[in-house]
Amino acid sequence: MHEVIICEKPTSAQKIAQALDSKAKMQKYNKKVKYWELNHDGKDITIVSAVGHLYSLTPDNPKDKVYFDLHWAPLYEIDKKSKAYTRDYVNAIKKFAKGADSYIHACDYDIEGTLIGYTALKYACGEDSLNKASRMKFSTLTKKDLLDAYENRIDIDMHQVDSGIARHVLDYYFGVNISKALISSVSKAKSRYLKLSAGRVQTPTLSILVDREKEIKDFVPEPFWILKALLENDIVAEHVDGKIFDPERAEEILSKCRGKDGSVDKIKLSNSTTKPLVPFNLGGLQAEAYNVFNFSPKKTQTIAQNLYTAGYTSYPRTSSQKLPESLDFKNIFNGLKNNKEFKVHIDQLPSKLKPNEGKKEDAAHPAIHPTGILPDKLDKDELKVYQLIVYRFISVFFEAAKFESMNTTVNIADELFSFKRRRVTHKGWMEHYPYRSIDNEEFPDVKEGDTIAVEDIISEEKETKPPARYNQASLIKELEKRELGTKATRADIIAKLEDRKYISGTKIEVTQLGENIIDTLKEYCANLTSEELTREMELKLEGIDEDKSSKEEVIDEGKKEVITILDDIGKHEKEIGSKLYDSYQETNIVGKCSCGGNLIKRYSPKTKSHFVGCTNYPECTVAYSLPKGARFLKKTCEKCGLPMISFGRKPPTHACLDPNCGKDKTKTHNPEVVGKCPECGKDLVKRSGRYGDFIGCKGFPKCRFTASVDELDSILKNS
DNA sequence: GCAAGGTC
Numbered sequence: 001m002h003e004v005i006i007c008e009k010p011t012s013a014q015k016i017a018q019a020l021d022s023k024a025k026m027q028k029y030n031k032k033v034k035y036w037e038l039n040h041d042g043k044d045i046t047i048v049s050a051v052g053h054l055y056s057l058t059p060d061n062p063k064d065k066v067y068f069d070l071h072w073a074p075l076y077e078i079d080k081k082s083k084a085y086t087r088d089y090v091n092a093i094k095k096f097a098k099g100a101d102s103y104i105h106a107c108d109y110d111i112e113g114t115l116i117g118y119t120a121l122k123y124a125c126g127e128d129s130l131n132k133a134s135r136m137k138f139s140t141l142t143k144k145d146l147l148d149a150y151e152n153r154i155d156i157d158m159h160q161v162d163s164g165i166a167r168h169v170l171d172y173y174f175g176v177n178i179s180k181a182l183i184s185s186v187s188k189a190k191s192r193y194l195k196l197s198a199g200r201v202q203t204p205t206l207s208i209l210v211d212r213e214k215e216i217k218d219f220v221p222e223p224f225w226i227l228k229a230l231l232e233n234d235i236v237a238e239h240v241d242g243k244i245f246d247p248e249r250a251e252e253i254l255s256k257c258r259g260k261d262g263s264v265d266k267i268k269l270s271n272s273t274t275k276p277l278v279p280f281n282l283g284g285l286q287a288e289a290y291n292v293f294n295f296s297p298k299k300t301q302t303i304a305q306n307l308y309t310a311g312y313t314s315y316p317r318t319s320s321q322k323l324p325e326s327l328d329f330k331n332i333f334n335g336l337k338n339n340k341e342f343k344v345h346i347d348q349l350p351s352k353l354k355p356n357e358g359k360k361e362d363a364a365h366p367a368i369h370p371t372g373i374l375p376d377k378l379d380k381d382e383l384k385v386y387q388l389i390v391y392r393f394i395s396v397f398f399e400a401a402k403f404e405s406m407n408t409t410v411n412i413a414d415e416l417f418s419f420k421r422r423r424v425t426h427k428g429w430m431e432h433y434p435y436r437s438i439d440n441e442e443f444p445d446v447k448e449g450d451t452i453a454v455e456d457i458i459s460e461e462k463e464t465k466p467p468a469r470y471n472q473a474s475l476i477k478e479l480e481k482r483e484l485g486t487k488a489t490r491a492d493i494i495a496k497l498e499d500r501k502y503i504s505g506t507k508i509e510v511t512q513l514g515e516n517i518i519d520t521l522k523e524y525c526a527n528l529t530s531e532e533l534t535r536e537m538e539l540k541l542e543g544i545d546e547d548k549s550s551k552e553e554v555i556d557e558g559k560k561e562v563i564t565i566l567d568d569i570g571k572h573e574k575e576i577g578s579k580l581y582d583s584y585q586e587t588n589i590v591g592k593c594s595c596g597g598n599l600i601k602r603y604s605p606k607t608k609s610h611f612v613g614c615t616n617y618p619e620c621t622v623a624y625s626l627p628k629g630a631r632f633l634k635k636t637c638e639k640c641g642l643p644m645i646s647f648g649r650k651p652p653t654h655a656c657l658d659p660n661c662g663k664d665k666t667k668t669h670n671p672e673v674v675g676k677c678p679e680c681g682k683d684l685v686k687r688s689g690r691y692g693d694f695i696g697c698k699g700f701p702k703c704r705f706t707a708s709v710d711e712l713d714s715i716l717k718n719s
Numbered sequence: 720g721c722a723a724g725g726t727c
Binding site for chain 1: 720721722723724725727
């Protein structure tokens, strides 16, 4: 009897192999793909693994205008470049699953996991395999849970499968088709290709940002006053009313207190503790790396994945803030101790290892933690993230930090002012987590009843501030809260919005294009801009899960809705397209042209490079080529007023957008002819470029012959 | 060319 077990990812395959047979043998297919051969209760078992989804939806006919007829195809066929690696996994499954007597579906127990195993069985092992398949249901990868799941296998939950399929189909129907409609509106109106998109997650995310933008725009600041007493020994005390919105009241306090001395009214001493921070889940790590190192969530995620693949840290796509004892903390610390800097901290650990945990849980994985295997080679940024993970892990086992606070109230002419001091009495975990500053202020030497000299009373006028813009880390938190996207996709969603030029900046601002996308979609498919669609879909999918509605019904309803939306958009195509394109142009404005038009950054598909041109083209032919990777600086050239750019590395060059700025313009318009082009026979001319003078062909861009000035003599001789 | 989801 031969049994095949299919897992979602190689790490869980390994855990299952070890749980079933401590002598399980890991082997490799095509030098890359791991699989395991073992014996459990006298049965020969092969364990193979997927790498997440191996199959994805694709249109039956890619030439269709609208995509409603879809089928499942291997990912490596759909995305030939970035998913090429999945081919070996599919082939391995095909090879080892052939002719097995029974199959076990052992992917993660959630909708996507169920679908991953289902498509792997159906399309890689053959439809018949589903008749011989059972399902392992486990929520942790501990030996006990896995053995339990193996012994008590259940049937594959077809409602779960259908609900997963419906999710994929609906996301495709809405996302791809509406994106296509937006793109086509621009192409109809302006004959230009503009990559635009909309989707169940990205559009509500953009909408959140637009709402915040509106709140900021509509915000009416209100003035208020803070009154401060400048006391002896550089102590500053603030009036206990805090923000004072009534200017007369502020004036009253000021005139009442000026020139008077104060007396210490009350001193309140109190103690407080600060518990250790909680273990990292992916969102937590992304937020901390953003705040401490300014790393984008996407960058942190990539680094965490690399550290995991290399074996230095645990599985990164977890939402858990818990560290179960089964992780064998002692063993991890023993490994980490081989690093001198870590050892200093580990040696001070309490004998009883009990971590401070957070509330969030994850069915399949614990919080992110080091494995105890020390890395030998990491680049600068990887090392930063690795150390952050290690120190956070160590610090959660220490005791709380203790603080002593002194809150002093000073009476000046019957008005109360107060000041606070806080000092650390026991550093606890904070001594082992070097990414937080520790309050340690000196307590001034005063006691109740003391007279205290007042040097001045000042009134500071301030105003209330609008809500802050989101940054990438706080936006991810917001998406978590609203349950939009998943822990694995949130960073990508934000990167996508940036790529589409819907948003920009570290303090995220929505561009005019982003605003117009939301305006347009609100008009034609309001469902997509709110979280409604997600909620609605969830309910319907749950319906499938609970056998209340069929997959077909839910998909058909979605199809009808999309058809109506596309119809509406089609009726106003040109209007929508021009509005979107014009606002896109705006996002690329880099400065003013001398003709009065705007200078915009554009892309030339012919030369595959960016350049700057004027919006009045073809009447105005002003154009400047851009060096690779050029960024626009926030200043303009002192000589000509054009924007300044920065390009190159170490150190970057800062220069005027016009490479000929300050040079004799007649030269560039009437370049000196120095000979004939050896490639096309046209005139060779002397040109000046960003990096100095060079020889170019007048036949440019058809002929791309160039040479340095020094090479000129030998070129002319040879031809 | 377009989504969102899983994973290396």
